Amino acid sequence: MEPSQTWPTGLPAARAAAASVQPTVTPLTSAQRLLLLLGVGLFDWLFWLERSGVNMLVFISFGVAAQFVLLPRHAAVRRSGYFWLAVVGSLFSAVMMAVYGSAVAALACIASTLMLLGYVNQPHLKLALYAVLTAAGSLAQASARVMRGLRAPRQAGVGVRRSWFYGRLFLVPVGILGAFHVLFAVANPVYAALSSRVLAALSRWLGRLLPEISLGHLLFFTLGFVITAGIVVVVPVHLFADQESRFGEFIQRQRDRVASFAVRRPDFRLKASRALDLRKEFIVAAAVFGLVNLLLLVVNAIDINWLWFGFVPKPGLDLTQFVHEGTYVLIFSILLAMGIVLWFFRRNLNFYQPGLSWLRWGATVWVLQNAVLAVSVGLRNYYYILHCGLAYKRIGVCFFLLLTIFGLGTVLLKIWQRRSAYSLVRLNSLAVYGVLLLLAAGNWEVWIARYNLQPRFRSIDIGFLLDMPGRVLPVLLAHRDLLNTAPQLTAEARYYGGYTVITAAEAQRRLDAAVADWKAYYQDHPDWQSRTYANWQTFHQLGGQD
Template sequence: MLSTSQKVLLLLGVVLFDYLFWREGGGVNMLVFTVFILVVQFVLLPRHAAVRRSGYFWLMVGGSLFGAAMMAVYGSAVAALACMASVLMLLGYVNQPHLKLVLYALLTAANSLAQAWLRVLQSVRPPRNAGAGVRRGWFYGRLFLVPLGILGAFHLLFAVANPRYDALSGQVLAQLGEWLAQLLPDISIGHLLFISLGFLVTTGVVVAVPVYYFADHESRFGEFIRRQRDRVASFGVRRPDFSFRDTRMLDLRKEFLAAAAVFGLVNVLLLAVNAIDINWLWFGFEPAPDFDLAQFVHEGTYVLIFSILLAMGIVLWFFRRNLNFYQPGLPWLRWGATVWVMQNAVLAISVGLRNYYYILNSGIAYKRIGVCFFLLLVFFGLVTVLLKIWQRRSAYSLIRLNSLAVYAVLLLLAAGNWEVWIAEYNLQGNFPSIDAGFLLTMPGRALPTLLAHRQGFDTTPHLTTEDEYGNAATMTAADAQKRLNVAVANWRAHHEAQTGWQGFTYADWQAYQQLGGHE
């Protein structure tokens, strides 16, 4: 049964969700609702709850507030992702305070959220003085909720797969919506579905259904590798000369020879690759006029990144068990693996240089930014591999540390006003070709920058865009200037039409002021 506090917070959360997000964009409303979620957790948590002493819990509290604040500032998709991921992980750590892996916290929260609404509906009872007919109707009404949910899921699948079914079902739903509009003029089917979504979200926030599976699974792992000794008991019987222990040592020696061969041969091969890259890319690289830099960067970057990940996987494989304790060859093995890791760091620098040359010659795009941050994660991952080699850390420890690094990078991405920086850099007029269509579809906060650097459309020799089929097409400078003017007028009209404060962002307000608006 729900407590009185949970009932009040559940009702308040549904009303607040509807008020903040119905027909509104993301902005200050995300910050307000995130603060509500945090208040709910502190109200419902016991004063001496174990989760209050968890560093991961406080990390997610800070991450949730930071992501929500970035939503209020920029309203970007990556800020929304950072905020929602932080809140989900926060709920996961509240559910199971001893968790450490952020992925397991996410899965725990998602599992709890999927069950919470059913738990709430099961706890609701009809009034005690209700008649038998009311109680019977209440029972069958709850019984059919799950089939109705399954029916809705299959309806969506069939609507996507069959256009005729989609058209016919759309007509039926439209007629049902008209009937409902006459019955309840202020509520539509879409609004009812949105309120249902608010109920699902709020129940997951207010009601924590214990999920032990991921916490139990994580409890089997440790931070460091322990030596696995043989469990063969003699029971007073004399061991033969060639014992199981001797067999294990022989197996370790074979595994050591295989690892030494792999590290030795691949170090030589990687040394040749790095020598070529250093001589070709690191100093004085100048692409020829007919050199396909895009293909050079795309294919080379993907292959080299896969090579680095494969190398990290091989190190994890050889250093997973008792080879960490094979004293006759351990120093050689460690130094061979260390040299290989350092060479992979050099390889990662070469990937960064390829990306840099592409940006220098073709401008910035989302993928180029993604490659930069991915390389940061690669360098961090290589450092953790060194920790595994020299400190005998487990794969679980590496996953835990690198998951935290991924989360940190997500917060860094949320803090950036990337579209404004991309537009300012790409419209310098120094590039032979830019994707004008991409720039003209940027959010409203980038429009003042596009206007301030609009001469870049005229000075760039070749402007490209995508046609309705997704194929590359040419755009004239005059067409780009015209589309920019239309985009500014449409965005200003859209901004002025929004009277609510829920979707307010500081970047949009600042852009409106720079475009000559008055509020």
């Protein structure tokens, strides 16, 4: 279904004028009705009382296939590289969900699907964030659009048609009532307990009336309808596409504006004042780049001499504090530096010929020095991993630094090619999406466990490893002898940030209990919907038989 065939495609003013007229609700096509019924039934069958796994691959494949069924053969979106990126990303993340079932793969699935729906809604979009917001706006309206398009059967009596009319009319108040109920239940524990008893009684009454259907199942079925309607029905959302249409890839010289440090003068002196104001801004920028380059040179010289070659932690050095505090502060300084460069190169200073070359080289040296600083941050993170082991945050810092290096590279493009901030956001959003897909493809928990279970570490956080998904258990069993020889075994304590030391016997008991519980859960839930390849492989490695 081509969105441009439903709404005007002219200027935003024309769209606003068209929106002032009450639009006619377009009835669903036969393909939309069939896909809607199929999708709701599929969602309920795949996800009710199931975890995410293979079911995500099946449902996302359905959503991707639905777009190709509904899109005209010569739709503009079929020629968009962003659309095909979202298609590939959706299927790839869904496959990773069927393989590992990790939380980051689930996040990649959701983000990719929303991007896909956003690009279908507005084929000319480029920003990934705008595509996600466009899809969210369409998703919020699609189910209401479907309900407005439904009609009571023609052969039904007047009473049935009247009941149908008022039933649809009260959907909005009931939805608002549900939203406020959730807010009050979170804020007031007495109300939450009372409402829970009322809902439990209502659920028991529905259970007697309809033995196969519960209140929770009805709500879940409604959720499936809302999600499937958002996939099948495109409600055009032009807000973000109109905003993006105002942005350009490169900065244009603004002759009708003064610089940010400008003071308004009489008209006959306006031209001279603009040049003077631009010169003032150049002097400030040159001073900033010159001073911070000297300061950063000192910091980088210290880090290179201290961290880059032959770093050995001193006996009294708290490596955890050293890494955590230093890493976060340095990352913030890099982001601040990027923001300052974007600020000075946002307007006409890009065209100030008397000092443009000096300004560009000063900013370039600053960007390169920040890249050196990013390497120093990476070395801090590396030393922590080397001496203390792997953790989720350490992996996150590694990928964040990769994005930072990429972002610094795009800042150089802005400096030398007069790229706009929109261009940088577009490029960096694609980089973030690529990193998200890369994270979805990793079996990170297993790799963390294998790395941390090395004899050279004097302390093993067995509590942290046992809290990981079940696919880590074969690795723990393969290294269980290490639990008897490790100098120290720890587990998370009850208070935040603390830990307790446990004995080897307690660690072995916890490991055996975790294996038994996981195998029992796997055997008690034989449905294929929530299975993953990693869990199937783990079950067989633990000696289970299907």
